[in-house]
Amino acid sequence: MSVLDSPAPSSRLASVGATAALELRGVTRMFGALAAIADVSLTVRPGERRAVLGSNGAGKTTLFNCITGDILPTSGTVRLFGEDVTRFPPYERIRRGLRRTYQISLLFPGLSVADSVYLACRGVSRWRYSLLRPRTGDPLLMRTAELIEAVHLTPARDRLVSELSYGQQRQLEIALALAGAPRLILFDEPAAGLSPAERRELVEILTTLPRHIGFVIIEHDMDVALRVAESVTMLHNGRVFKEGAPDEIEDDPEVQALYLGGAHG
Amino acid sequence: MAVAARTRSTLAATGRAAADPGIEAPWFARIPTGVWLVGAVLLTMPAYANNFVLFQVFGWSFILGIIALSLMFLAGYGGMVSLIQMTVAGLAGYMVAILGPSGTEQISLGLSWWIYLPVALAVATLFGTLVGTLAVRTEGIYTIMITLAIASAFFYFTRQNYTIFNGYNGFTLVRPPDLFGVDWRQPVPFYYLSLACAALCYAAVVYVARAPFGLALQGIRDNARRMAALGYNVTAHRILAYGFASVLAAVGGVLLVWQNGQIAPGTAGIPAVIDILVIAVVGGLRRPIGPFIGALIYVVLSSFAPDILTAFGLEPDRFKLIVGLGFLAAVFFSPDGVLGLWDRWQARRARRPDPLTGKVP
Known part of the structure; x- marks a missing residue:
């Protein structure tokens, strides 16, 4: 996983810890009369790993869609690295x-x-x-090869995405998220x-990510999420119902009843 | 299949060569034999083809092919079916006639070629990019409708405006400049001029398709939302694609006005706009060679179909009927055009059992 230890502009920020990587204040999103999320406030420190x-x-x-801007919140503010x-x-x-x-792989079939x-x-x-093709020895081509190796897709590197298996497509999803110099990654049910x-x-890939990369993970598999x-x-x-350390949440009887009940319902 | 594999592995090949320098073949050795053969035939064409074939069949095919290529770039790589490309070409042609010398002396400014040529290309490119700015905010059928609406507005505008576009009459006696003492409207020089432009435009599209700009455009075609989630400004990228395609269409338009020697509203009328779509679809939108195949088929049909129709006692101007039936057959039997038929034939040949061993590869 050493290839992922790229120098990140945020590494200094992470040690200071003054600015949150992600800060939501009273975020609400209405679909018609229905509030999909209501008054959600959430703070993720740089390098923190949070399960939702x-x-x-x-x-x-x-x-997630409100954080990435795929949809805009009806009210509330989203701050990334203080901005x-x-x-x-x-x-x-x-x-x-x-x-x-x-959650459902969004890739480029062609x-x-x-x-x-x-x-x-x-x-x-x-x-x-750029209208110019990459030259041989372009550092981005090297980086591309490293990322493909990191998610174990090297044998499939020349295949079309539409020809990949489901599992390979999930691996490619992760490679796309790791490209560039990520500081905060949102994983939407990566284990589904x-x-x-x-x-x-997957758990190994996630737990061995460089420390400066924080992430928020949505996961139905409690085993993966809490690990x-x-x-x-x-x-x-x-609404935010509870916040805490993994073992606190796991042991909370209220959460257990709700989560298991909801998952089966 | 082999062709598809070849086009998609270029970047991979570059990547491998980066890891192990010294194994990469020089660029000219990677060009397939077929391209060398076609190139040799095209270059020696004047030795065995008459002037009609050189000027009217091939000259016109190259021009229509270039304009249809600009549509192929947008539709095949960008997923945007634009009907504005013929209008962009028409505007470039009009600019050449208005700024340069023509028989309509009360309007034409008679400037030198080194002024009117770049200005014509620039104005047409700017126009195509502006139309793109409007069109990229729509998808699918709405892109077709908005570009068609602007194309027909341009047609009616040029027909009614007499101060700049000389209305219904347009411009006559538009001649290419006598560069290097050559009369470029003679069949052989014009053949080589249009061949060179077509080859350049084709090479540019092939090259850019594998450059970051073209790759990102294909990514946007496949999944615009995901491209935005990778840091791409999808709208800006699409507009720039219109700009690139407009340059190609403008080159085609300049050649078109030189070949015809005249330009009138009908040059970029609705039938001409639709013809470009037909050419690109019949040839195939998947690869840049498709539009040129489509253009050659269209030109051969429209050049020789009247004779055949007359022989059968039909009106000669019914050749559009044959073109239309061909279009219908193409979209019905092969949505990927003639290229799609070729690919399928290749795939079937590859699957055929070996005649000696009887094994299926």
Whole structure:
């Protein structure tokens, strides 16, 4: 995992710890009369690993969409690394070090694995509009190869994304999120649909990420979520229901009743 | 299949070469044999083709191919079906006629080629980019509608405006400049001029398709939302794609006015706008060679179909009927155009059992 230890502009910030990586204040998003999330406040320190739990419809993915700018909150503010990005388009937030993966893989069926990862590296670099092909020895091509290796996709690097297996597509999702110099990654159910062996591999990838990279993870698999997270936020009906350390949350009878009840319902 | 594999592994090949320098073949050795053959035939064409074939069939095919190529770039790589490309070409042609010398002396300014040529290309590119700025905010059928609306507005505007566009009459006697003492409107020089422009435009599209700009455009075609989540400004990228495509269309437009020797509203009328779409779709939108194949088919049909129709006792101007039936057949049997048929034939040949061993590869 040494390839992921790229020098991050935030490493100094992380040690100071003065500025939150992510700060939500009273974020609400209405769909018609329904509040998908209501008055959510949340602070994630630089390098912190946070799990967001909650039953289906608790507003977890809407929360992610508000953070990335895929949808705009009806009210409330979103701050990234101290900067108010509430009205910023997604690409501006990405250029500030935010990344995300999607619950249902959102990839490029017509491109190869190598091209996809290369584009992800390019997206946050300058010259993303370049009309010139990369020269041999372009550092981004090296970086692309390293990332593909890091998610164990090297044998499939020249295959079209549409030809990949489900598990490989999930791995590619993670490679795309790790490209560039991420400081905060949002993982939306990365373990969904993976085999037990693939889950163990995922946990290993997540726990060995460089310390300066923080992440927020939505995960239905409590085993995965509580193993990789240092803190937990529990959402219920679009509101923050509980916050605490993983073992506190796990042992909380109220949470247990709600979460298990909701998951089966 | 082989062709598809070749186009998609270029970047990978570059990447491998980066890891192990010294194994990469020089660029000219990587060009497939077929391209060398086609190139040799095209370069020696004047030795065995008559002037009609050189000027009217191939000259016109190259020009329509360039304009359709600009549509292929937007539609094939960007997923944006733009009907404005013929209008961009028409505007470039009009600019050449208005700024340069023509038979309509009361309007034409008669400036030198080194002024009117860059200005014509720049004005047409700017116009195409502006239309793109409007069109990229829409998707699918709405992109088609908005570009078609602007194209028809341009047609009616040029037909009614007499102070600049000379209305219904347009401009006649528009001739290319006598550069290097060559009359570029003679069949052989014009053949080579249009061939060179077509080759350059084709090479530019092939090259850019594998450069970050083109790759990102294909990424946007596949999944615009994910591209935004990788840091790309999708709207800006699409607008720049219109700009790039407009340069190609403008080059085609300048050649078109030189070949016709005249330009009138009908040059960029609705039928001409639709013809470009037909050419690109019949040829195939997947690869840059498609529009040129489509253009050659279109030109051959429209050049020779009247004779065939007359032989059958039909009106000669019914050749559009044949073009239309061809278009219908193409979208019906092969949505990827003639290129799609070729790919399928190649795939079937690859699957055929070996005649000696009987094994299926």
